[in-house]
Amino acid sequence: MPLAESASIVPVVVDKDLCIADKGCTVCVDVCPLDVLRIAVKDGAPETAYMKYDECWYCMPCEADCPTGAVTVNLPFLLK
Amino acid sequence: MDEIVDGITQIDCDILIIGGGTAGPMAAIKAKRKNPDANVVLLDKANVKRSGAISMGMDGLNNSVIPGYATPEQYTKEITIANDGICDQAAVYRYAEECYGIIQELDQFGIRFQKDQNGEYDVKKVHHIGTYVLPMPNGDTVKKALYRQLRKARINIINRYMATRLLTGEGRVAGAICINTRTAETLVVRAKAVIMGLGAAGRLGLPTSGYLYGTYENASNSGEGYAMAYHAGAGLANLECFQINPLIKDYNGPACAYVAGPMGGYTANAKGERFIECDYWSGQMMQEFYDELQGGKGPVYLKLNHLAEETVAEIERVLHIVERPTRGHFHAGRGTDYRKQMIEMHISEIGFCSGHSASGVFVDKHARTTIPGLYAAGDMANVPHNYMLGAFTNGAFAGLDAVDFIADVDHAAFDQGEVDAERARVLAPTKRDDGIPPNQIEYKTRRLVNDYLQPPKVTAKMELAQARFAEVREDMETGMYVRDAHELMRALEASTILDCADMAAAASLYRTESRWGLYHNRVEYDRDDENWFCHTILTKGADGKPTHRKQAVEPYIVDIADDEKDAYQNQRVTKTVAAE
Numbered sequence A: 001m002p003l004a005e006s007a008s009i010v011p012v013v014v015d016k017d018l019c020i021a022d023k024g025c026t027v028c029v030d031v032c033p034l035d036v037l038r039i040a041v042k043d044g045a046p047e048t049a050y051m052k053y054d055e056c057w058y059c060m061p062c063e064a065d066c067p068t069g070a071v072t073v074n075l076p077f078l079l080k
Numbered sequence B: 001m002d003e004i005v006d007g008i009t010q011i012d013c014d015i016l017i018i019g020g021g022t023a024g025p026m027a028a029i030k031a032k033r034k035n036p037d038a039n040v041v042l043l044d045k046a047n048v049k050r051s052g053a054i055s056m057g058m059d060g061l062n063n064s065v066i067p068g069y070a071t072p073e074q075y076t077k078e079i080t081i082a083n084d085g086i087c088d089q090a091a092v093y094r095y096a097e098e099c100y101g102i103i104q105e106l107d108q109f110g111i112r113f114q115k116d117q118n119g120e121y122d123v124k125k126v127h128h129i130g131t132y133v134l135p136m137p138n139g140d141t142v143k144k145a146l147y148r149q150l151r152k153a154r155i156n157i158i159n160r161y162m163a164t165r166l167l168t169g170e171g172r173v174a175g176a177i178c179i180n181t182r183t184a185e186t187l188v189v190r191a192k193a194v195i196m197g198l199g200a201a202g203r204l205g206l207p208t209s210g211y212l213y214g215t216y217e218n219a220s221n222s223g224e225g226y227a228m229a230y231h232a233g234a235g236l237a238n239l240e241c242f243q244i245n246p247l248i249k250d251y252n253g254p255a256c257a258y259v260a261g262p263m264g265g266y267t268a269n270a271k272g273e274r275f276i277e278c279d280y281w282s283g284q285m286m287q288e289f290y291d292e293l294q295g296g297k298g299p300v301y302l303k304l305n306h307l308a309e310e311t312v313a314e315i316e317r318v319l320h321i322v323e324r325p326t327r328g329h330f331h332a333g334r335g336t337d338y339r340k341q342m343i344e345m346h347i348s349e350i351g352f353c354s355g356h357s358a359s360g361v362f363v364d365k366h367a368r369t370t371i372p373g374l375y376a377a378g379d380m381a382n383v384p385h386n387y388m389l390g391a392f393t394n395g396a397f398a399g400l401d402a403v404d405f406i407a408d409v410d411h412a413a414f415d416q417g418e419v420d421a422e423r424a425r426v427l428a429p430t431k432r433d434d435g436i437p438p439n440q441i442e443y444k445t446r447r448l449v450n451d452y453l454q455p456p457k458v459t460a461k462m463e464l465a466q467a468r469f470a471e472v473r474e475d476m477e478t479g480m481y482v483r484d485a486h487e488l489m490r491a492l493e494a495s496t497i498l499d500c501a502d503m504a505a506a507a508s509l510y511r512t513e514s515r516w517g518l519y520h521n522r523v524e525y526d527r528d529d530e531n532w533f534c535h536t537i538l539t540k541g542a543d544g545k546p547t548h549r550k551q552a553v554e555p556y557i558v559d560i561a562d563d564e565k566d567a568y569q570n571q572r573v574t575k576t577v578a579a580e
């Protein structure tokens, strides 16, 4: 049986303009205990961090440790 | 990242510590200091910098035994009573004697504890009888301070490897099998001693929000410690003594009467009346909470709106920046303000945890499990109510004892067939072309846990749970499907969660009495000291299913007088306290 493509809105948002993943930063990806953040790649080069998996404990290390303040942690929709 | 890579590596060390949250780092530091030549490896599914319950920090030490405020005798007595008598006191007593030394070490690490004008620790009373809660004004630095110590001690840290099974041989522990969470590669770690600090089984019941990760516990603690100990043949104690917490509804984080209580906040019913004398978490307290809801007097709330502005501001300062810093966002989103409204609370889903209750891998006062060379500490080890300081202190005991254990042993030989079998199990979901994704296996298991295992416990419902779990297991083993290494981690967690669900049902059915208030409220049975004043020890039976035996409670070191035994049973406020 094939898988569905049901969408879900993710709680963590990264401000592309502030994110310096293009300069090699991966701090938020490194610290997340649930390992749900990744760096998007554009034309073979790192572009920005984003939340790839909707599996968030809304705990905040990603936001607290980001050197540029690019990350905002919102409450997951189901419990906000 | 996340593409599945086929690979296997083996490394050797003296002491392998699995779980770099709270207990694990302390075990590593203590072991390395005692024997600087020992090769100590600290391995974590996440990144030790920000892993575990204390990821963002902690508000305070809930169970500190500080000279001048409390004695080891008093503390041991309190925890024995709070845990309904089922307690091997030696481990609690040793903790109570030595935790003060650990506080002083934490102090040297740079973690500050609240002091009064005279420079004495400013300990608060939250428990029913004694005074043990010590606030941490810079609690947000705890993980950073620990990490600095790990670096200083040159501990070999391995992040993003998830342990899935222990290896045993020659009648003792031989190491562990671990999977890279971003590549699915296998790492076999041979070790002379293994210390487990994998935290609670925090993803067992389903939060009422329906969000799989909306748990009280750090959601990366999915219960592998319990499952690994089980599959290796270790004994697990009193798993039927579930963890169930009074939490902020939907947010599912602590309401934190421990912080607010000493400042005048309390748990109230819909009329704003106090109905329990003591906000310290226990099964009896949760039973009163449940009764209040059943009695139509709910919802139950955290009440702060009678407090002075400075007090509320101080409570906000603590509760909104340290332990769960999204709490402020949550209240802002709901438009709730402590000054104006009471905060709605609810009864959480179930989990296993000894940090807050007493469901854990059986250990003695040295943190030794029933398998030689295998240790457990923190939330997953059955020293009751041991909280953060218990994780640190018992972690220290494990680290120190493991150094002695490895002195005269070499690596135990193990059967390579175990590694092959585990690799086949782990990789099965990667070999299919389609099937059931792990999140659906997990959701269904946890939904069934809520339907059938959430107390009050009913025999027929728990038997139905077992039948349904067997069906899910069949589907999982024959049809679970993953697309990348990250999903594989979730698949392995789903399998752990199902193991824990099976253990929760089996343990609850075995103890045919009620004990620990709501935690093990079996409606068909009363409390029965004659037959059940004992531990229940669950192990893996020859048929691969949980089996049980009774184990006597060790004779008490600190006597409990008959009129003290029921102190936690009588929690209900008898005269109504009007809202102020």
Ligand SMILES: Cc1cc2nc3c(=O)[nH]c(=O)nc-3n(C[C@H](O)[C@H](O)[C@H](O)COP(=O)(O)OP(=O)(O)OC[C@H]3O[C@@H](n4cnc5c(N)ncnc54)[C@H](O)[C@@H]3O)c2cc1C
Residues within 6 Å of the ligand: B018, B019, B020, B021, B022, B023, B024, B043, B044, B045, B046, B047, B051, B052, B053, B054, B058, B059, B060, B061, B062, B063, B161, B162, B163, B164, B197, B198, B199, B200, B216, B217, B218, B220, B221, B222, B223, B224, B225, B253, B254, B323, B324, B355, B356, B377, B378, B379, B380, B386, B387, B388, B389, B391
């Ligand atoms: C929200 C919250 C608030 C709390 N507040 C307080 C408080 O104010 N005061 C207090 O005294 N106590 C408090 N506690 C309890 C205290 O934090 C815990 O008892 C203690 O931190 C547990 O330590 P631990 O080492 O057992 O687990 P953790 O610190 O959670 O560490 C477990 C580690 O195991 C790792 N892990 C899990 N599975 C695997 C695997 N398969 N392979 C490898 N690694 C794995 C995890 O990534 C994690 O790093 C609180 C707990 C929570 C959740």
Ligand code: SF4
Residues within 6 Å of the ligand: A014, A018, A019, A020, A021, A025, A026, A027, A028, A029, A048, A049, A065, A066, A067, A068, A069, A070, A071
């Ligand atoms: S930590 Fe901040 S700057 Fe660095 S990758 Fe993440 S979002 Fe971008």
Ligand code: SF4
Residues within 6 Å of the ligand: A012, A031, A032, A033, A034, A035, A036, A037, A055, A056, A057, A058, A059, A060, A061, A062, A063, A073
């Ligand atoms: S809030 Fe926590 S779980 Fe969510 S993305 Fe940030 S670090 Fe990860």
